[in-house]
Amino acid sequence: MTSSVLDGLNAAPLIALVALVALVGWGAARLLITTYRYLRATPLQRRRMRHAWRISLRWKRLAPNLGLARVDENTKGRKGMDGKPVKPITVVPKIRVYPEPWGIRVRAATIPKVGIEEYEKAAGWLADSWGCQTVEVQRVAPGVVELRGLVGNPLDEHFPYAFPAGDDWVLPLGRNPWARDLVIPLRELSGIKVAGMPGYGKTMLMLGWFASLARRPEVQFAVFDGKTSDPRYGDWGEVGQRAMFIVGDNPETAHQRLTELVRLIKDRPSQLVAERGTHKFWKAGPTVTIPLVLVLMDECHNYIDAAGLKGKDKELIEANQRLMRTVAKEGRGLGVIPVVGTQKQTGDAIPTAVRDNLEVGVCFATFTIDGAEAALGNGIRKDEENQPTTLIDKERFAGVCVVTGVPGLSGRYDRVRVGDIDEAAMLQLVAASIGYRADVIPAAAPTVRDVSADSAGTTVPLQKEAPKTTRRRKAS
The missing domain is CATH 3.40.50.300 (P-loop containing nucleotide triphosphate hydrolases)
Incomplete structure (x- = not known):
């Protein structure tokens, strides 16, 4: 049993090293793909990409100032090992920013007390902070809202x-x-x-x-x-x-x-x-x-x-x-x-x-x-x-x-x-x-001249009239 524990301890650095290499490789691959896309992009697309990166980098500082972040109530009043109060955790919604020809598109998560209404109230301030003409908000899925920022006026x-x-x-x-x-x-x-x-x-x-x-x-x-x-x-x-x-x-x-x-x-x-x-x-x-x-x-x-x-x-x-x-x-x-x-x-x-x-x-x-x-x-x-x-x-x-x-x-x-x-x-x-061009209006119903009803002659539709009925007066 002791030897198995020692083997596990000896393997831990190796696992950590493999995880680190994988993480670095993933980051390097992502950076390489982003760089390739940036170099292949048009001047307008590059400008939109830089715009999206700035929004992503500044989000964690911007969200609390606009009321789009909340303090985790469960972390209030905590104390550290030394007995001193510990600062509570501020939860900031996660976002993903996409460059678009007309501006930027942001997919943002909702958190307790920060939903679509809060994003709509902050839309004007977000437009100013993001350098957009307007920002529109709509719900796209449970727990997800989409913010679309227009740059200029398309x-x-x-x-x-x-x-x-x-x-x-x-x-x-x-x-x-x-x-x-x-x-x-x-x-x-x-x-x-x-x-x-x-x-x-x-x-x-x-x-x-x-x-x-x-x-x-x-x-x-x-x-x-x-x-x-x-x-x-x-x-x-x-x-x-x-x-x-x-x-x-x-x-x-x-x-x-x-x-x-x-x-x-x-x-x-x-x-x-x-x-x-x-x-x-x-x-x-x-x-x-x-x-x-x-x-x-x-x-x-x-x-x-x-x-x-x-x-x-x-x-x-x-x-x-x-x-x-x-x-x-x-x-x-x-x-x-x-x-x-x-x-x-x-x-x-x-x-x-x-x-x-x-x-x-x-x-x-x-x-x-x-x-x-x-x-x-x-x-x-x-x-x-x-x-x-x-x-x-x-x-x-x-x-x-x-x-x-x-x-x-x-x-x-x-x-x-x-x-x-x-x-x-x-x-x-x-x-x-x-x-x-073709005239598809159907012809009107044919008519005949009925001279028996009126000596002067009147034109009436060629249709059977409903038979006249006489009603008996109900005996009182």
Whole structure:
């Protein structure tokens, strides 16, 4: 037994030496890999790497000063072997810092009494200490938060709008501050609402969506240009030949076309069952015979705002509102998607039954938080950093919007820079696809002239009337 103990004591230095060599080797390998990456990096990447190293080295001094560290209560009141008090242990959350093109990304652990709320409260001080424009915080896993520090303002950087050429059914939206490209999936989409003051990019974004889908024969368009009386001379005039129809700001003409769209929606289930054996449009997706129909309504309030109207004019507007509700509520599963644009998506400009049914919200600059709330929901009041009221500077923020309802945001909000659209390239793309235009509106029910009911003759639908029934008066 004694010899085995001695052998163990003799082996201890050898084990320690092996562990030391392994540790030194691991450190040397890590240093070599980091040096190699640094030498191969671009000047911007090197600057970001140095930034990340500085944050890591200074964290243990910074965290206690910002209330992001806690004294271990179990170590308070301890005394050493000599009976003197021993300083309690301060627990600092562990972090890992990653360089990114837009700044730095920090994964930080949480500890008791230092959670996501504490990190959010310290975000402003962290931004100043880390040399960032802003620091945003979000929970990524239990016990882990991610802090993203923006250096400069990436939303100031312009880039060309990319018209997608793939087979995915998406609408390109733009790039957020974290260099992530956001898109809007069209599958099972109930619709999109686009709001914001004039001149900030609403129409250009909608035109970009039009051009993105124009070269697909499985897509048809219905365009309502509420900004002009003659749509040939408006923003949509040059792309109108690709659309099934395009109307101006006349509510009566819009009523006729909305009636046709509702007829299309009512006819779709039987058409789908006859051709595919199912009434679910997205099970097989758009085809040339049963295409996706994108309904683009620019400045839609001109068709559905009844303020100050009376008599027949008011009745017409109310009828348009009912038709729009049908399109918004029933079109999702049948491949009819409304995209509704207006400057202020409040209830007086667009019925709330329509607005609140459109799941994706896009809002450019607004003067009031009420206008932003109408387009994005009441949660935007709490998210001060992403409020569209901060995008008023047209020189900087034309083409920048706030979005919600997009996959990946989990109900939150994000700012997006829309790419700069080359109008010549857009018009050329649309012109090359005019041959794909097809009118898929079903014909109206045939009518006959019934002269037996009225000597003058009246036109009635070719349908059987419900038999009239006489009710007996109940005996008292």
